[in-house]
Amino acid sequence: MLSDTHKQRVEWGIVALVAMITLILLPWFNTFDKESLLHVSSFQLRVWGKYLCFAVLAMSLNLLWGYTGLLCLGQNLFFALGGYALGMHMMLMIGADPVYNSPLPDFMDFQGYAELPAHWKPFESFPFAAFAIIWVPGMLAFIFGFLAFRSRIKGVYFSILTQALTYAACLLFFRNEFTFGGNNGFTDFKTLLGADLRTAETTRTIFIASAVLMIGTYLLIGWLLKTKFGKVQQAIRDSENRVRFSGYSTTSFKLFIFTLCGIIAGLAGALYVPQVGAINPSLMRTSYGLDIVVWVAVGGRGTKYGPVIGAILVNLLQSYCNRYFAEYWMIILGALFLIVVLFMPNGIVGLPAQFRAMRDKWNKRQQSEATEPATDTP
Numbered sequence: 054m055l056s057d058t059h060k061q062r063v064e065w066g067i068v069a070l071v072a073m074i075t076l077i078l079l080p081w082f083n084t085f086d087k088e089s090l091l092h093v094s095s096f097q098l099r100v101w102g103k104y105l106c107f108a109v110l111a112m113s114l115n116l117l118w119g120y121t122g123l124l125c126l127g128q129n130l131f132f133a134l135g136g137y138a139l140g141m142h143m144m145l146m147i148g149a150d151p152v153y154n155s156p157l158p159d160f161m162d163f164q165g166y167a168e169l170p171a172h173w174k175p176f177e178s179f180p181f182a183a184f185a186i187i188w189v190p191g192m193l194a195f196i197f198g199f200l201a202f203r204s205r206i207k208g209v210y211f212s213i214l215t216q217a218l219t220y221a222a223c224l225l226f227f228r229n230e231f232t233f234g235g236n237n238g239f240t241d242f243k244t245l246l247g248a249d250l251r252t253a254e255t256t257r258t259i260f261i262a263s264a265v266l267m268i269g270t271y272l273l274i275g276w277l278l279k280t281k282f283g284k285v286q287q288a289i290r291d292s293e294n295r296v297r298f299s300g301y302s303t304t305s306f307k308l309f310i311f312t313l314c315g316i317i318a319g320l321a322g323a324l325y326v327p328q329v330g331a332i333n334p335s336l337m338r339t340s341y342g343l344d345i346v347v348w349v350a351v352g353g354r355g356t357k358y359g360p361v362i363g364a365i366l367v368n369l370l371q372s373y374c375n376r377y378f379a380e381y382w383m384i385i386l387g388a389l390f391l392i393v394v395l396f397m398p399n400g401i402v403g404l405p406a407q408f409r410a411m412r413d414k415w416n417k418r419q420q421s422e423a424t425e426p427a428t429d430t431p
Contacts, residue, residue: 238333
């Protein structure tokens with residue numbers, strides 16, 4: 054007989070297998086005739102591709118928060134930086150089209166720039182832009198993490214500092230003289246690697262890339278947690294002082310994980326941008342960083358697939374509420390977070406185990422009442 058833990062693993066394994074098969078088949082539903090009930094439009098495929106990018110973003114925060122004990126309220130900053138890196142290349146490709154009169158992005162023409170700024174020129178090369186998706190968020194995470202962890206900043210102070218960093222970057226990107234489009238950011242992308250972003254084929258390709266990134270991130274996290282590094286990482290979450298007294302450099306472990314999570318978030322942001330068709334500094338707003346925390350908490354902090362479930366379900370709920378209850382969305386989100394904290398400490402993934410524990414407790418109570426000897430009343 055299988056134990057409850059093994060049963061739970063089998064149940065969620067089946068769910069994960071069905072989800073992966075769906076991800077593989079979904080892009081091909083887009084090729085069906087539009088009159089078919091199985092047809093998935095390009096718009097729907099882009100929406101679900103966006104959700105997959107959010108799932109990767111949530112997994113990156115969960116690796117940092119759920120398995121290392123570091124609550125980062127600025128994970129959306131690395132997500133946005135990855136998107137800006139690819140967005141710069143796509144903006145330059147608009148100017149490279151002979152149909153357009155100016156080689157400069159439209160917002161630079163509006164602001165009176167005569168030539169392309171020096172830091173923009175390398176992004177004319179796609180390989181450089183692809184590498185920048187990795188090193189820009191990775192370097193920022195490394196520098197910030199090195200300064201924070203060397204000073205042994207942790208707990209709520211670390212969370213506040215990451216939120217302050219994100220807020221400062223948001224204000225910086227809003228400024229027009231920063232040469233990143235200011236309030237409007239980057240919009241009206243046309244092509245990526247010569248492929249028209251508006252075609253169904255390109256939409257399917259980017260969706261598949263998002264699915265591959267999500268599955269690859271899932272497998273990477275699963276492998277990492279089984280290694281000695283992953284064991285030490287989780288020990289740091291439970292008791293950092295004991296790990297340090299055991300002779301491990303907790304600063305090095307946390308710095309590596311923080312940098313890795315920044316890179317994963319940047320990759321997700323890069324695939325998010327061509328599917329949405331725009332990026333602006335509002336993606337760095339501090340409230341958005343809190344949204345990601347809610348995704349992880351709802352799905353199940355400290356689980357491999359909980360953040361995926363939480364990110365997709367919360368964003369589906371947001372899409373529905375924006376159509377019918379837009380003005381109440383923040384209240385609904387806050388109420389959802391309170392319900393999870395008070396009644397679902399392990400999130401949606403932990404509900405089966407939570408229900409089994411309640412059932413076992415009830416059965417034991419019934420058995421104890423049945424075995425108590427009856428007392429005679431005079």
